[in-house]
Amino acid sequence: MMSSKTTNDTKRRQEFTDRCRYLGLKHLAEEYQQIVNKATERDVGYYDFISDVVQAEAAAKRQRRIEYLINTSRLPQPLKIxxxxxxxxxxxxxxxxxxxxxxxxxxxxxxxxxxxxxxxxxxxxxxxxxxxxxxxxxxxxxxxxxxxxxxxxxxxxxxxxxxxxxxxxxxxxxxxxxxxxxxxxxxxxxxxxxxx
Missing domain, CATH: 3.40.50.300 (P-loop containing nucleotide triphosphate hydrolases)
Known part of the structure; x- marks a missing residue:
């Protein structure tokens, strides 16, 4: 039987990921646990933690934009470098x-x-x-x-x-x-x- 704490944690995590998706923070919704774990290991302050979150989201958004531009460019496969x-x-x-x-x-x-x-x-x-x-x-x-x-x-x-x-x-x-x-x-x- 699940404890009420586990149920509350699961509900809070789901609400958090729903809010992230609503705000368009796709990377954070999918990777927040790893970001939190990394921050815990490094014992960072609030500012550094928020900075890491924003940086990770910006990098993921940039990567999605590049993938979109490549897909819509119609460049033949395999891509040439x-x-x-x-x-x-x-x-x-x-x-x-x-x-x-x-x-x-x-x-x-x-x-x-x-x-x-x-x-x-x-x-x-x-x-x-x-x-x-x-x-x-x-x-x-x-x-x-x-x-x-x-x-x-x-x-x-x-x-x-x-x-x-x-x-x-x-x-x-x-x-x-x-x-x-x-x-x-x-x-x-x-x-x-x-x-x-």
Missing amino acids: LADFDFDFQPKLSRKLIMDLASLSFIERKESILFLGSNGVGKSHIDRSLALMACQSGYKTYYTTCSEMINDLNAGVYEKTLDKRMRKYINPQLLLIDEMGHDRLYPNNNKIQTFL
Whole structure:
């Protein structure tokens, strides 16, 4: 038989987690016992304890935001990282230039970057790596291929939803258009060509 103290403790914990969820403190609702145990081990004061709680919640929220940005970016799987790129395979490619791009300052300056080269030289690896870094830095990013975008915009012209469809390409802070080739453009639609 459960004691009234155990019942009260269980009820108090449930009320606490319900309040955390109501306030949007998802991490605290799930991890509060470990946070309390850690604070008890360290014998911290109230201020340090509250600071630890807020810091843990902020870190969890940031991680959820990054996961959301990666999921909504439509980046192909598996995700590419710049550390895996073989610069020795492409000796003519300036490592310094790519590392400068990795600072993502071109996004803040609202500059466009165009990678030119033959198939199989690593353009997609680099641009997808930069897009992943942008997501991890909190930038809204959207990946598409040129043919997907043109087909989508053409469908928007015929369905009279072009303005709505264009927003998904205009709103992100970084738009990554992969597999771009002039052979995929449709010359019969001036409105779309003007957008490009």
